């Protein structure tokens with residue numbers, strides 16, 4: 001029988017590792033995550049092994065170089081987890097520990113023979129270079145032969161990354177009626193056109209998409225372009241997000257780099273409309289910079305740049321937790337690589353109810369706070385978080401009526417805009 005070390009190292013060396021799951025945290029070991037999944041991923045700097053640490057609804061990713069992957073997995077198993085399943089294209093290895101802490105490795109038939117890497121690679125290019133896509137040609141990202149212009153390569157990657165995320169949420173959208181999508185702060189709308197093209201032309205969904213922005217000239221330009229492309233169910237309107245009242249229903253709300261509290265105004269609409277899916281990439285989170293205070297954090301808050309970054313993260317953490325409290329299974333993901341823009345976080349929230357919840361994979365089914373106890377704990381976590389930092393964010397104030405039963409009404413009762 002091969003040893004644990006041999007099995008792990010051999011799987012990496014032979015490139016046959018498809019997935020591993022480490023579970024059953026050892027009592028008193030200090031393990032924070034409930035389980036860790038390990039998959040090969042192809043990053044820009046080559047093959048890595050992604051360690052995804054799952055704690056409740058939160059996932060923390062750690063990318064490890066191949067030469068360290070087996071060692072890291074072994075270290076986690078020996079110190080924190082008492083059970084492991086390594087799946088390779090040749091075999092499954094069940095890893096168990098006896099009372100003396102000795103590992104036994106049982107070899108079984110493979111249940112995950114295909115390497116996930118191929119899937120990752122495919123997903124990274126929803127739109128392939130070399131095939132002219134009309135909206136990309138019109139937007140000047142590709143030429144008529146499908147070649148991506150050098151200056152637009154980052155945009156092309158961003159669009160592809162966005163479409164991967166769109167692809168992931170398709171199962172949560174209605175499949176048998178018109179899907180209503182609103183993109184708030186759409187600007188030049190590269191991603192709105194991408195979304196429409198992908199869902200309508202590639203996935204065949206019946207769609208109605210509206211893009212909203214403050215800028216009249218940009219909106220006229222987008223409407224002209226939609227007409228030229230024959231995108232009949234895509235239209236653009238001029239207006240302020242917080243005052244948008246042309247509908248009171250949407251299945252999906254998108255905000256991409258909508259400035260500061262414009263993001264919150266969009267999230268508020270999404271919640272009130274009961275939108276099934278929210279995809280939000282926040283931008284310039286200034287609001288809490290003027291609010292956040294905590295004596296213990298004074299070395300951090302004394303420096304403007306650190307305070308600014310901290311306040312941004314606090315803003316997005318508060319948004320994610322509030323959405324979770326309001327019944328959304330919420331994840332904060334990396335939108336595009338850090339080197340392209342610091343505005344690289346995406347809040348992805350999916351309404352937890354009925355059929356939609358049933359479609360979730362087993363891995364993701366832990367949240368959001370489904371029972372009363374979990375809701376109370378999530379509310380308490382938010383109250384402690386906001387209270388310790390002295391913050392009352394826009395979203396909390398805007399949705400005070402919905403949050404009052406959860407957070408109590410004694411907190412931060414002012415309305416958005418009061419502090420302006």
Ligand SMILES: C[S@@+](CC[C@H](N)C(=O)[O-])C[C@H]1O[C@@H](n2cnc3c(N)ncnc32)[C@H](O)[C@@H]1O
Pocket residue numbers: 184185186187188189190191212213214215239240241242255256257258259262283
């Ligand atoms: C940085 S741009 C992003 C554009 C586009 N979503 C993208 O990601 O490429 C932000 C856009 O949000 C719009 N915006 C900001 N506040 C808004 C508001 N309150 N209502 C509507 N649009 C708003 C701006 O006019 C601007 O076009």
